[in-house]
Amino acid sequence: MSDELPLQNRKPKPLDERFAKRPHTCRRLQEIADQMDQALANGATADEAEAMAIEQIQKLGGEMLQDWAQANKKKQRGSRPLGR
Helix, strand or coil, rough: CCCCCCCCCCCCCCHHHHHCCCCHHHHHHHHHHHHHHHHHHHCCCHHHHHHHHHHHHHHHHHHHHHHHHHHHHHHHHCCCCCCC
């Protein structure tokens, strides 16, 4: 079994379809957009809002990879022959 992420040569699924399987990711992206809007409304510069968004997206990326690794590990455990 490969630990590689899926190749990008397939036709991409619409984001709403992908987020239906990952509601946490969708919520986090909405929160990040809301935080950017709020920061700008509170007088933050575009550079400050961008830096905040980048930091939050990096955290989200780490969370997504962690979720993927855990799911992959569960899948591997489930495919082991009995008695192991």
